[in-house]
Amino acid sequence: MRVNAVLLWVLSVFFLLSAAVYGFWTWLDSGDDQRIEAVGTIGMFLCAVLAAFIAFYVGRVHSAQGGELPEDRLDANIDDGDAELGFFSPWSWWPLLLGASVAVSFLGLAVGFWLTYCAVGLVLISLVGWVYEYYRGLFAR
Amino acid sequence: MESVTSTVLTSRATTPAINRPNSVAVGTIVWLGSEVMFFAGLFAIYFTLRSTSPDLWAASTEKLNVPFATINTIILVISSFWCQFGVFAAERMQPRRTGWKPTQWGMVEWFFLTYAFGAIFVAGQVWEYATLVSEHVTLSSDAYGSAFYLTTGFHALHVTGGLIAFLLVIGRVFAVKNFGHKEATSAIVVSYYWHFVDVVWIGLFLVIYVLK
Numbered sequence: 001m002r003v004n005a006v007l008l009w010v011l012s013v014f015f016l017l018s019a020a021v022y023g024f025w026t027w028l029d030s031g032d033d034q035r036i037e038a039v040g041t042i043g044m045f046l047c048a049v050l051a052a053f054i055a056f057y058v059g060r061v062h063s064a065q066g067g068e069l070p071e072d073r074l075d076a077n078i079d080d081g082d083a084e085l086g087f088f089s090p091w092s093w094w095p096l097l098l099g100a101s102v103a104v105s106f107l108g109l110a111v112g113f114w115l116t117y118c119a120v121g122l123v124l125i126s127l128v129g130w131v132y133e134y135y136r137g138l139f140a141r
Numbered sequence: 142m143e144s145v146t147s148t149v150l151t152s153r154a155t156t157p158a159i160n161r162p163n164s165v166a167v168g169t170i171v172w173l174g175s176e177v178m179f180f181a182g183l184f185a186i187y188f189t190l191r192s193t194s195p196d197l198w199a200a201s202t203e204k205l206n207v208p209f210a211t212i213n214t215i216i217l218v219i220s221s222f223w224c225q226f227g228v229f230a231a232e233r234m235q236p237r238r239t240g241w242k243p244t245q246w247g248m249v250e251w252f253f254l255t256y257a258f259g260a261i262f263v264a265g266q267v268w269e270y271a272t273l274v275s276e277h278v279t280l281s282s283d284a285y286g287s288a289f290y291l292t293t294g295f296h297a298l299h300v301t302g303g304l305i306a307f308l309l310v311i312g313r314v315f316a317v318k319n320f321g322h323k324e325a326t327s328a329i330v331v332s333y334y335w336h337f338v339d340v341v342w343i344g345l346f347l348v349i350y351v352l353k
Contacts, residue, residue, distance in 0.1 A: 001162065039188075043182075053173070061162040061167065086164045132313070
């Protein structure tokens, strides 16, 4: 995790320098109206923010975990990393239904708004179904 | 029997016990990173149009109600603090209140308060839009209208999505008998999202209402 954080910090500095150089260069090159080209400058500056944001969070996680993960150690065994990783749904129909109903609601925006009214109901059903799938029936606790 | 030892003879594990990073939380942060780039596109639209039509900007920003937007911004920033108090309650595994004093509130009460403040913010945005439309600044009126409604509108959609997420997280508390780490994690990642949307609004507010 430490390497991940360092890599992202390096990326962040790189993008910050790129944004500065690009902004300055386009300002020099702009002629009489003296303006910075906004799209590239903002794009690269916010790439720096993106990398710094994730780097900061990964760094925080790394310092909170109290040691290196087995996958970051040369002396670790395979079974050191077999602790519980989290909950992963084995399979589910809900994401498919959710995606399809969102697609229909946007199709409605394009071809006829009445379709969106119908799709919003489907979106609500599939969203609630997806969020509460492991809270109902056999999984109720 | 003097030679008998009570020392445990099994060897220690090679790696110490560590807290594995929560994959839901890290995944949420990476996704929010991609949201930064989504808003980067909107900021790029805004600044490009602003630099190509400065006169239009000078005339249109006159119509903005800056004091109103400032109050609305403060409401959204305060909602982030309520949200964080909700997270503190979730982290001490307290889903509901034990009394009426705010120090005794649980996650549900703080998140309902956050919801109320967020809803006031969105309602304020709607009122502001209605006022601006009556002053002939619309999505299709000119470049300023397009840039203004695209940036603030996509932000308002994100806030609305956050409000729905708060309801779903509160619903999860009511769906379980015992509040656990899974419920606390969903509360924490929704708070990450809420703080992110709040910070994006501060950026938008500075660009649209202060910098003009």
